[in-house]
Amino acid sequence: MWIRRLTVANWRGLDCELSELSPGLNLIHGPNEAGKSRLVEALRFALFERSSGRSAHKKALASWGLAPGKPRVSVELELGGVTWTLDKEFLGSGHNTRLRSDRQTLEGADAEAHLAELLGVRPGGRTEQRPEDRGIWSLLWVDQGSSRDAPLPNDLSQARLHDRLTQEIGEVAAGRLGQQVLRRAQELRERFYTASRDAEKAILTEPREAVAQLRHRLSEAAARRDAVAADADALDGLRARERDLSVRVGEAEQRLGDLRGLNEQAMELGRQLDLYEEQVQSAESRREQALAALQAAEELTAEASRLAERTNEATMARYAAERARANAQQAADEAARLAADAEAQLGRAERELRELEHRRERLRRREQAEDLRSRLAAATQAEAELRRIQTELAALAPVAARDLEALRRAEQTLQAARARLEGASVSLELTALRELEFGGETLAPGTIRRVLVEDEQHLDLSGIASITVKPGGGELPKLRDAVRDAERHWLERLETLGARDLADAERIVEHRRVLEADLTRCRQDLERHLPEGREAAESRLHALEAALAADGDADVAPVSAEALEAAREAVRQASQQREARRAAREVAHEVLAAARETAAVRRAELQSLERQLAGVEQRRRTLPDPATLRAELAAAERAWAGRLAARDELEQRFDALGGDDIQLDLERAERAWEQLGLELQQVRVECARLQARLESAGDDGRHELVQELEAELLRSEAELAGLLRQAAAARRLHEVLLDEYERARERLAEPVIARIRPYLQSLFPHTEVWLDEDLNLRGLRHRDTDQPFEALSGGAREQLSLLVRIGLAEVLGADEPWPLVLDDVLVNTDAERIRLVQRLLYQAGRRMQILLFTCHGPLFDGLGADRRIELPAPNRGGRPQIAAVGAVSGRDA
């Protein structure tokens, strides 16, 4: 289909005609308000809105201004090789539609219906027609301001597209059968699973829960049945035990009775045994008493005999001791006499010795006094010499040997200083050759004067010359000072020592040495004469002289040493004898004392023994005689043996019955019998308890219940398994169907994509258009990323939307091309891209009619439109002047 002509009148103030439109690319441009949008609107009303009715969108069409009249539109179009003229007048009464061809003319509703059929749209209604009712035209038609919207196929256009694509690729994505089956499979699946989360529905969860509950109930019922059975088993076991215990209790009772009888007998025997035991003990006691009496008597006899023997021995010993004491007395007396003699002899010898020693002492004192007097005289002489030397020494100048050495060093220092001074001075010898004045004196010719110049000196030669001599090169004053210092030092030392010169000093020192040697010798002599000191010697002399005076002046015969020694020897011997006699006397006294003591002891011993013997003899007389005692003992022993034998016999009988253990056995048997009885009682109680429980469980049909539940569970499980199998099959079927359906739809979109691909590469290189299975534009696909349509820029969306529309229009127009109506579709596209888009439009215009309305005419100068119509600027009066440029292309119009 393509539109040959469009004429509008009274269309909101516009009267205009677009004639000789090209079946290819048409550009209709003009400034704002030129009527471009009204033309598009009029074309839309012509094609899709019915002429009858006065609803709001139609009322809005009424013209204003100077040209009253009904809005009219007339379209001439080619479709299926037939030229149709469509006239519509709006806001009139009834249908004002006429559709004419060279074969037929339809009017009113028929015309509207036929037109809708020709265009593939739903007939217009009272209200404004919705895009979804416009079929493929929703893809082919872009109103102003919708350029950025993606083409949105409606059900009509989708069906047309699918038909076309099915034809083209030779397969259907889903025919009616396919759709129905898919829908039915989904219903089946949703019978079991929720659509949103694919979760199990009650049809599955309820039986599953029922199975779980049944399992639980069954396990409880089986447990109860088993518990009753276990009680029964336990009761049987207890009854067997009760039977066994009853027998054992009977046996224990029998055993207990036997033991009680035995115990009675044993207790009687025990009592007799106690009696016999007492008798045995009594006989034994008597036997022991008789034996003790006999033994005591025999012991006394032996004791008396022993004591008599010891008394004899003691008497003999006493006599011997008395004799020894008398002998000792005699010896002691003799020793005392001898000791007195020795004592007298010693006194005489001592007196003689004392006389001799007294004489000798007087002689020795006279000698000592003489010696002291001579030593005192020599000492007095030595003391006088000593004083003389000390006086001489005190008169000597105080020159010591070390002072002499210092003096020598001072003199050497002085001489050295003088020599240095002399070496530095100038010796002048002046010989007067004529009379002249020199140094204040007049020198005759030939006079020689020697001058030692020791300092800077001006020598006036009586007006002849004045000579200045400077000796020593300036060092002279220093040398002179050194000589002066040395001299002073030397003189000070001499003065201090009191010497005239060095030789004098040396003489003084020598003299002092001689005097000091003499002094030492004098002192040594003094020491030798009176080593104890003069005072002690004189005191000693006085004492001796006093003693000598007391001795008297009588002559004393000399005492020889031999006489003295003999006297001493006599004293020594007398003394030794006296000591020996004294010792002998002491020994004799000691012997006597010991003899006396021994005699006393013997006497006491004898007395003691005599007393003991008397006592024993006294006791012996009180006892019976041993023969009587022996007879008594024999009788007691016979009685004891008899009792013992009787008791042993009884004891054997007691032991034969079980002895002391029988009581223990009886206790044990009683305890065992009681325990068994208790156990039996407990078993009986437990039996009764279990019996009661069994009876209460009774015949409640627990087995039937278990069986019912087992059957119910089996059935429910089978039912559940069947449902699960069905559910799984339904889900699987729906999954596979849906998957294959979507794949088929993707295959269906492929021809559309292939058509768009060449256009796309110039605008969006390396991309693929992204269409979903319903041919909705979703965006762009890069190699590995998808870019949603909504995320693209306004310009890109506009361009991509246009490309897809062209592609879809090509698919739809494979047999009969359909026009694209584009009202200002590139408002968001930059100039560079508009040039690219123009190329695409040009290519598309080879295959379909394109009506491109724009208010930016100059932008499309390079479009190469087959027909170019410029709408004039608004002109309030008269029809617009249409300036047409271009011509119908070479296609068959």
Next chain:
Amino acid sequence: MTSTPSSDNPGPLRLLHTADWQLGLRLSFVGGETAARLRAQRFDTVRRIGELARERAVDAVLVAGDVFDDNGVGADTVQQARDALEAFGSVPVVLLPGNHDPATADSALRRLGEFRPNVVLALEREPVRFVRGPAGRLERLHDRDDACAPVLEVYPCPLLARHTWDDPAAWLPARTHGAAVRVALAHGGALDFGESVETPNRIDVDGIVRRGFDYVALGDWHGVYPVGPRAWYPGAPEATRFKEKRPGHVLLVEIDGPGATPRVEPVPVARTRWLTEAVELHDDAALEALAARLGELPEKSWTLLELIVTGQLSLAGRARLDNLLDEFRERLAHLRADTDGVSDVPSDADLETLRGEGYLGCAIERLRSGGDPLDAEALRLLYRLIEERA
């Protein structure tokens, strides 16, 4: 067995030997009302046995254990047992505890009680002696009256506990005197029946016979089985499982006298029919044959069938099989169908049906080639959906 007794010559001793009634058993795999019907049928079968006993004028009925399914059965079960036992009239019935209803403290038999003079509970290891009464009927001898010579001595071997491994017949004494027919009544395994577990309460049958017993009336094995000429299992009168061999009988035993070899006749009494069949299906014709076979089954409401189906079926055939099985699940007392061995192979006609346009073809191909059992199930479902729409 044709001999008929008279008052002068009472003829051979005639016994009815049965066991394993398991009254109160509920078949867990059978659902709904059928389960209740089958449970009630066990009592009716006891009545039928009672009628048989009277018809065949037996001297005594010996029930060799497992009278009840469990000692925990309810009062109604016990009462129904009493009611059913009335069918035996005055014929002595000796009831022995088995491993299902041992003579423990909770014994169901004890609760049943010796409610009629002819009902004898053999709960102790004591011989039960019978003398022939004036009318030629056997009467129980209650004391050791040597003046009365018993004609029949029944030596019961009751199980006294739930879990024992001893031979319950070990106590049986050897014959010492008397001219009575001696019958041992025992419950347990006499043979290794090839079960994987060891048989508890193993009974030494040869030992019993050597001790001078004329017949050993056994219970526990659910199919008729002669252990020897003097020892038989009668099997359960109504089966309890599919795997049981020759269930549904009682034994009529005639013994001419002590030492005589018994004559044993199995007599069917079961109402329920337990069948196990294996079918291999490869085409629709076989399927139709199966349908015919099922259709021809007599007394379907009393028939329990275990059907093992193998082979390959088209999707249409598989749907037909499923429908068939569904139908007979309703009509039979119980149908246990094992179809795991059936694989679905879409036929050309199936594929024609499934030749869906567009994506459907891809989906079908994917489900066919998946190899996952779930895919096969999904494919069957898809087939059904397409069929529904058609």
